[in-house]
Amino acid sequence: MSHTLNIKTAGIPLKQAKKALIMVHGRGGSAQDILSISQHLNVNDYAVLAPQALNHTWYPLSFMAPVDQNEPWLSSALEIIGETVQAVTDAGIAPENIYFFGFSQGACLALEFLVRNAQKFGGAVAIIGGVIGDKINRENYKGDFAGTSVLLATSNPDFHVPVERVYATANILKEMNAEVTEKVYANFGHFINEEEIQLANSIIFK
Template identity: 45%
Template sequence: MPLFRVDPENPFSGPHQNQQIVTGGVDLDEAKMAMILIHGRGASAQSMLMFADEFEAEQIHYRAIQAEGHTWYSRSFMAPKEMNQPGIKSGLQAIYDQIAELNNIGIPTNKVVLLGFSQGACLTTEFAARHPQQFAGIVGLSGGLIGDEINLQNYKGSMKQTPVFLGCSDRDPHIPQERVDLTEEIFQKIGANVTKKIYVGMGHTVNQDEIAHVNQILSSS
């Protein structure tokens, strides 16, 4: 079955459309780049905006997307994709809509970073791999591509050497390292410049080294 990809002519409508968008950083008319933040299960857009305070960047506009019910999809990210619909499709559409809005006000996609944590990292990496193009950066913190099975042939196109950072624990209770490894392989296949860091015993969280990698992407964009 082919993967769902956003169709600009026929946008998907689901639970995550028309949800709250929380913004921060500089105003859009002052911004040279933007970051779209996607929260994890049970979290909020506001919590991701607070997380963005860790980043060192000037002239950046932040916007964090809120999932309906604080959950992008109901089951494990390794469940069959059809069991997590319409959440996945609706979440992918929500990311696309924010990119399109930024494009419309003059920030091109190659000046947009997508960053997600946990369930948000799964949605972030899935969006980028299904819609390969040049971004300023893709950051997946404790997450990976979605589904019980991953077919490499489903992911085609070019990321045009977009920097991709994947960070995860070697014993994350929710994200098997093997899925992070496979996510790295697919991004390499579609032309991304991938950095993967597996942290021994970290658990399901974010550390300072990961934040430093995000700052490195921002400083080079």
């Protein structure tokens, strides 16, 4: 199984925008679902793009399963994120003006893409997510974020994403020169809360 490039959009047209936000939906979600969150973010002058996963799932198993068990879906999903970024850069928007927002499986996928392709981006918000794999393979992670701001927010406990993996992901991002903000909510559940939106606006979309 592989994904096909199917990007839904919101905000201003890509060719008119100076900034772009790429939003990555979670398992069972849709591009339209995650796009609706952009209405609550300070991105009125952004082009907003959300790729759609085939069958609403980027990869079949837990993000903490051995990587080879999530193939070929995972590699295909990472390629889709890369192609979405390429569509933005082809429109003349530099990487430092490209932002990311992911939730749950989408947060995991966005983070995995970012650490494999680190450079100066505009910023990233990952709500309930971490880097992918039963073990963390640092050999896959290359580049320098050059001070890119990243917000990691999660609930503890969360039945999909152990908080330990969120902390480990934060450490990797910091080692790669990202400016990381971590926020852990006790027993909040597997949702996006209003304070996370406010944090995203004050830290990333300011």
